[in-house]
Amino acid sequence: MKETAKPLGDHGALFEALLHAEVALWNRLEKALWRTANSATLARYLVLKQIDASAADGGPRVQDIARRQHTTVGAASRLVDRLVGDGLVVRTPCPKDRRSCRLSLTDKGRVRMESAAGAFEDTLRTVLAGFRHEELVVLTRNLTRVAAGASQRADVVPAMQGARLDEPLPGGGFVALTNENGADPMNHPDVRETSPDDANQGSPVRERSL
Incomplete structure (x- = not known):
């Protein structure tokens, strides 16, 4: 006898909420950065910030x-190639492994990052203004648990116990949500570099321009 699939109920509602929150936040930040003097994309800003950190x-x-x-790694390598080509990042061979390179910002790259930082931080504060600090701590922990469950990275959850909101997660950042091939389905290598205003505003599609 064939089993009838159970309705998702609260789980389905949670998925929809997570999806729309992620898309809306990404697009809001992307637009804010695009309207800065240097028209940065969010993906590039995050990478420049990581290199600086x-x-x-x-x-x-x-x-x-x-x-x-x-x-x-392929998508990251292409992004780095563009940043190097734009004069924002330089590669330096690792002393202990000449096959690998370390990345650093140029003066131009630092200016680009700093010019976008204010817009990024101001927009994030505006979006999250309705949350108390304690609520943000709980939300961060719960979203980390969702990410850990989706990626089977259970080691992340215990590490969050008692963590402050401003402390980095193990390994840095949040857990990646990838498909079975290890690729981010929202970061297809063929995604074109475009203004966020070109996106279809009626569709929940994140413009992860590189």
Whole structure:
């Protein structure tokens, strides 16, 4: 006898809420950054910020960019190629492994990152203005549990117990949500670089321009 699929109920509603919140937040931040003097994309800003944050440790490798930004090494490598081509990032061969390179910002890259930082932070504060600090802590922990369950990274959940909101997660950032091939389905390599205003505003499609 064939079993009847159970309705998702609360789980389905949660999925819809997570999806629309992620898309809306990404697009809101993307638009804010695009309207800055240097017309940055959110993906590029996040990578520039990661490179700057890792400067004291010698700078990240492409693999580190891919892990933190939740994408493939191939996609991260193409993004880094563009940043290098634009004069924002430089590669330096690792002293202990000449096959690998460390990444660092140029002066131009630092200016680009800093010019976008204000718009990013102001927009995020505006979006989250209705939440108390305690609510943000709980929300962060619960979203981390969802990500850990989806990616089978159960080690992340215990590490969040008692963590402050401003503390980084193990390995940096949130857990990647990928398909069975390890690729982020929202970060297809063929995605075109475009203004967020070109997107169909009636569709919940995140413009992850690289």
